[in-house]
Amino acid sequence: MLADKKILLIISGGIAAYKSLDLIRRLRERQVGVVPVLTRAAEEFVTPLTVSALAGVKVYRDLFDLTDEAEMGHIELSRAADLVVVAPATADLMAKMAGGHANDLATTLLMATDKPVLIAPAMNVKMWEHPATQRNLATLQADGIRVVGPAEGAMACGEFGPGRMSEVPEIIAAIEATFGHGPLSGRHVLVTSGPTHEPIDPVRYIANRSSGAQGTAIAAALRDLGARVSFITGPASVPPPAGVDVIPVETAAEMEKAVAAALPADAAIFAAAVADWRVDNAAGQKIKKRAGDVLPTLNFVENPDILATVAQMGEGRPQLVIGFAAETEEVERHATGKRARKGCDWIVANDVSPGTGIMGGTENAVTLITADGAETWPRLSKVETAARLAARIAETLA
Ligand code: CTP
Numbered sequence: 001m002l003a004d005k006k007i008l009l010i011i012s013g014g015i016a017a018y019k020s021l022d023l024i025r026r027l028r029e030r031q032v033g034v035v036p037v038l039t040r041a042a043e044e045f046v047t048p049l050t051v052s053a054l055a056g057v058k059v060y061r062d063l064f065d066l067t068d069e070a071e072m073g074h075i076e077l078s079r080a081a082d083l084v085v086v087a088p089a090t091a092d093l094m095a096k097m098a099g100g101h102a103n104d105l106a107t108t109l110l111m112a113t114d115k116p117v118l119i120a121p122a123m124n125v126k127m128w129e130h131p132a133t134q135r136n137l138a139t140l141q142a143d144g145i146r147v148v149g150p151a152e153g154a155m156a157c158g159e160f161g162p163g164r165m166s167e168v169p170e171i172i173a174a175i176e177a178t179f180g181h182g183p184l185s186g187r188h189v190l191v192t193s194g195p196t197h198e199p200i201d202p203v204r205y206i207a208n209r210s211s212g213a214q215g216t217a218i219a220a221a222l223r224d225l226g227a228r229v230s231f232i233t234g235p236a237s238v239p240p241p242a243g244v245d246v247i248p249v250e251t252a253a254e255m256e257k258a259v260a261a262a263l264p265a266d267a268a269i270f271a272a273a274v275a276d277w278r279v280d281n282a283a284g285q286k287i288k289k290r291a292g293d294v295l296p297t298l299n300f301v302e303n304p305d306i307l308a309t310v311a312q313m314g315e316g317r318p319q320l321v322i323g324f325a326a327e328t329e330e331v332e333r334h335a336t337g338k339r340a341r342k343g344c345d346w347i348v349a350n351d352v353s354p355g356t357g358i359m360g361g362t363e364n365a366v367t368l369i370t371a372d373g374a375e376t377w378p379r380l381s382k383v384e385t386a387a388r389l390a391a392r393i394a395e396t397l398a
Contacts (some may be wrong), residue, residue: 001181002172003031008081008113010106011051013041015156016088016122016165021046023087023168024054030172035081036060039093039106062105074105078113083178086110088122088165091133097145098136116178118146120171125161134362134381138213141220141383144242148174162384174224182226183394189227190265190318191219191244192272192306194236196252200298201283208273211360212236214324215271217386219244222269224387225394230262234272237360252278252303259306267320267393270307270344278303311343320396322389325349325369326359335369346370348389368392 007027011020024034036051037060052059060077078084086093086106093106097119102108110117119140127133128150141147149166166174176182193215197205212233219231220241229244232255240246247262249255252274259268277300287296311321321344325335328351335349347369352359365379368389377388 001030001176002027002179004033005083005179006033006035006081007175008035008037008077008084008109008115009055010037010039010084010086010093010109011042011046012039012086012088012090012093012106013044014088014090014122014165015045016120017042017045019165019168020087021050021054023171024051026168026172027175028054028056033057035077037106037109039104041090041092060105074108075112078109079115081115083175084110084113084115084117085120085171085175086117087120087171089119091121091123091127091130091136094119094121094133094136094140098139098143116144116146118148118171118174118178120148120165120174121150121163122165123150123163124157125155125159125163128163129161129381131362134383137381137383138217138238138362142216142239142241146174146178146224147383147387177224177226180226182224183398184222184390185226187227187266187397188230188264189222189393190230190232190259190262190268191215191222192232192255192259192268192270192274193219193240194234195273196234196255196275196303197250198252198275198278198303199250199282200279201285201287203286206275206277206279207235208275209359210234210236210273211238213238213360213362214364214382214386215269216241217382218269218271218389221383221386221390222393225390230265232258232262232272234274251275252306256304256306256309259310263310263318264316265318266397267322268310268318269322269389269393270310271324271348272306273324273326274306275303277301305342307344308342311345320345320393322346322348322393326352328353332367332369332374335367336374339369 034055048059102111152162194212195208195210231244232247280299280301307323323344339347349367364385368375
């Protein structure tokens, strides 16, 4: 499947660089052309000679190497491959990528490339969990960068947790997914995300605190598994991911129409925080404040329940319909009731009480409610929660 593809492999400076040597061998076994690039720190872990011998070609190391520029300019180098893989991707390189730095060969190639980029992060568990790394990860995902891992387990530094670079077979599977051979390739998945804005008059609206971060991460994770994603988003505060079909909407009514237009789909994930009510008597002109006047009264009407409509639609219903439940108390009981009421297959429930920092934050702690009962997941970043959910969706649709 990968035969004759060309991969630009950037190796940055982490202990996991030794696994990249095996990655080169396994890719070459599959007739993949590997063009290696080493950062200066990477040379502390693996030698250019070893990398070059395994890849069977010269290794690129220096942005200002004039011989390299005469043979092949760095812009050309960044575009000659079908895919750019960064393995291992250190916390430092991820930060530079998220910030758009271009001060050495690796970062310049990453800025100049017009090809898909896949990173395999590897770092100490605390560095991985650090809010700065998680922020950078979310930025990179939104920029369309694909991510494999990290895995969880014992680490070279003696600690335990997520941060270990994914094993070579997982990285190869992720590479295959970027070439359209992922477990969800050929599948169409619909994701709703963000808040809705319900107008009061042309300049005022009713909204909620949803940032759209969880829905965005889910869309990116499904894309990374090869799905075609229709991403129907209200006015979110995070940018939509690259590489998905973005359908922007404002109100619940617009979201309902966009969902109907995007069907059929194999799976539908309703991560949007849809306003339950809209203002019935929304004014056509700005409501003016007048001295001594009575205060305006807003009358509410219920919005269509998009999740329930799709979950109960009979013919044309997606094979898997997933709702979210944002609760502030008795999460499992309320979410189990919601699953039955709405008629969906799964509910991803979370506690959004202000003390949890989940709504608008970078982490999530969810309970997955299925026909088999409730399953509590650990508190994870929204990106990791999305990766787990996407993997479960892929397993179920398989
Ligand atoms: N949802 C929807 N359309 C609506 C309201 C909600 O599609 N008009 C979806 C959300 O995207 C989410 C799920 O329904 O997946 C749960 O939404 P929520 O508002 O929490 O559920 P409700 O049934 O309205 O319960 P309550 O507000 O009483 O908690």
